Amino acid sequence: MAESCDPVALAERHARQRLGKTQLAFIVLQCNIRAMQNLFRIAFWLALVFAVIMALVPHPPEFPGEPGDKFQHMLAFATLAVLGVLGYPQIPKLRIGLGLVVLGAGIEIAQMIPQLHRDAEWSDLAADTCAVMVMIALAALALRTIRARR
Numbered sequence: 001m002a003e004s005c006d007p008v009a010l011a012e013r014h015a016r017q018r019l020g021k022t023q024l025a026f027i028v029l030q031c032n033i034r035a036m037q038n039l040f041r042i043a044f045w046l047a048l049v050f051a052v053i054m055a056l057v058p059h060p061p062e063f064p065g066e067p068g069d070k071f072q073h074m075l076a077f078a079t080l081a082v083l084g085v086l087g088y089p090q091i092p093k094l095r096i097g098l099g100l101v102v103l104g105a106g107i108e109i110a111q112m113i114p115q116l117h118r119d120a121e122w123s124d125l126a127a128d129t130c131a132v133m134v135m136i137a138l139a140a141l142a143l144r145t146i147r148a149r150r
Helices: 007-017 021-056 069-087 093-110 122-149
Strands: none
Touching: 021 069, 021 093, 069 093, 069 122, 093 122
16 A cells, blocks of 8 residues: 655654654655656656657757767667656566667658658667667666665
């Protein structure tokens, strides 16, 4: 059963059940984790919308330092992978990764539309896929390390 994150409800429960400091701290931590997951979810969807718009606008703006196209792809999809794993920990990482690769493929297919004046390159999809695979692997390794230290 999910604990209430309302401070008043927590204080009342603490007084009623005489929760130990450890139990109360755990409940507060759980509330903070849920709040952070919600922030990561919002950031994920905002980043996804931004990435799709930037990939499909006919003449995207130049970025400072003029990073290469493949770097921009890898940065976008690495960011999406991290935000996806942090925002949706209950979804298997492989499923998140596959979803992002499908998104990358969809972007490349959409870039084939002549009116967009964009160039579809399958090497962009390869860059997207590499970034997703690396970040998903790093996330899995980090979570495994954290769990092993408990």
